Amino acid sequence: MDYDDAYENGGHIPGGDSYPPRWVAEARAFRATARAELDIPYGSEPRQKMDIFYPEGDIRGLxxxxxxGYWKARDRKDxxxxxxxxxxxxxxxxMPSYTLAPxxxxxxxxAEVAVAIDTAARKVAGPICLAGHSAGGHLVARMLCLDVRLTARDRIARCVPISPVSDLREMLKTSMNEDLRLDMAEAEAESPMLHRKASDAATTVWVGAAERPVFVQHAQWLAHAWDxxxxxxxxxxxxxxxxxxxxxxSPLMQAILGSG
Incomplete structure (x- = not known):
């Protein structure tokens, strides 16, 4: 099995190169008109910042x-x-950024994502709902694991890992590990499917049927491990x-925030 090809997404999606520029353009347009607090620091490092976008009127929660971006690419502003x-x-x-590999x-x-969530939780009252995509799906799943220091965990009502990487031992087989620098001990410790879900948050794993087969497998592994x-x-x-x-x-937003 060619593990680099197995985890290659864009090259197997028709018009895959068009998606990142579209996301960036839509992000700029949204930021230009949104009610927002931008570049909020949650630490002292350059990428330890986040943006919070606010609705009009009363806030229902966070x-x-x-x-x-495989923990090594992209930025919240995209x-x-x-x-x-x-x-x-x-x-x-x-939407937090975080320090990238390597x-x-x-x-x-x-640990940075946990601090970002706690920082946002101090600014916004009410329930917390988490969603993350790909490596971000891994990271929000990790927030439900007891070994992660997260003060606001009891406020998390829902969590939707989208196309998550749930078993990081798989990353050891890819060339991207030159940047990730995982060893077996860290890969096991950082694999949410190897942890007991230590939160009552309603959790739904979300994945596309037309994704690379490994992503469907990771989603299935996490859903099975966490029942x-x-x-x-x-x-x-x-x-x-x-x-x-x-x-x-959308059904996705109903899964993240509930249907009410």
């Missing part, structure tokens, strides 16, 4: 979206447009599986 669904539902939506190990990134629902969405691939985040009435 939604946090954690971006992907994804701002995906806050639209949560904001339209009356939720504040926080500068940071994945265990450090996990939680899994939604395999027909005809969705790794890039368009997140489109529902911008639509307040």
């Amino acid at each position: 939604m946090v979206f954690v971006h992907g 994804w701002s447009g995906f806050a639209a669904g949560g904001v339209a539902r009356g939720w504040a939506v926080a 500068e940071a190990r994945i265990s450090q990134i996990t 939680c629902p899994i939604e395999v969405v027909p005809e969705r691939h790794h890039f368009d599986i997140i489109d529902g985040l911008a639509d307040p009435e």
Whole structure:
């Protein structure tokens, strides 16, 4: 098995190169008009910042979206447009950046995301709903594990890991591990499927049926390990599986925030 090819997404998606520029353009347009607090620091490092987008009127709670990029690419500002669904539902939506590999190990990134969530939780009252895509799906799943220091864990009502990487031992077989620098001990410690889910948060694993087979497997592994629902969405691939985040009435947003 060619593990690099197995985890290659864009090259197997028709028009895959068009998605990142579209996300960036939509993010810029959304940021230009949104009611937002930008570049909020949650630490002293350059990428330890987040944006929070606010609805008009009363705030129902806090939604946090954690971006992907195999822990080594992308930035929160690329994804701002995906806050639209949560904001339209009356939720504040926080989007953190985090230090990327190889500068940071994945265990450090996990700890940074926890600090970002706690920082956002001090600014926004009410329940917390987590969503993350790909590596971000891994990171939000880790927030439900007891070994992660997260003060606001008891406030988490829902969590939707989208196309998550749930077993990091798989990453040891890829060339990207030159940047990730995982060893077996860290890969096991950072694999959410190897942890007991230590939160009562309603959790649904979300994945596209047209994704690379390894991502469907990771989603199934996590859902089985945690005995939680899994939604395999027909005809969705790794890039368009997140489109529902911008639509307040989409099934994805109902899974993240509930149907009320």
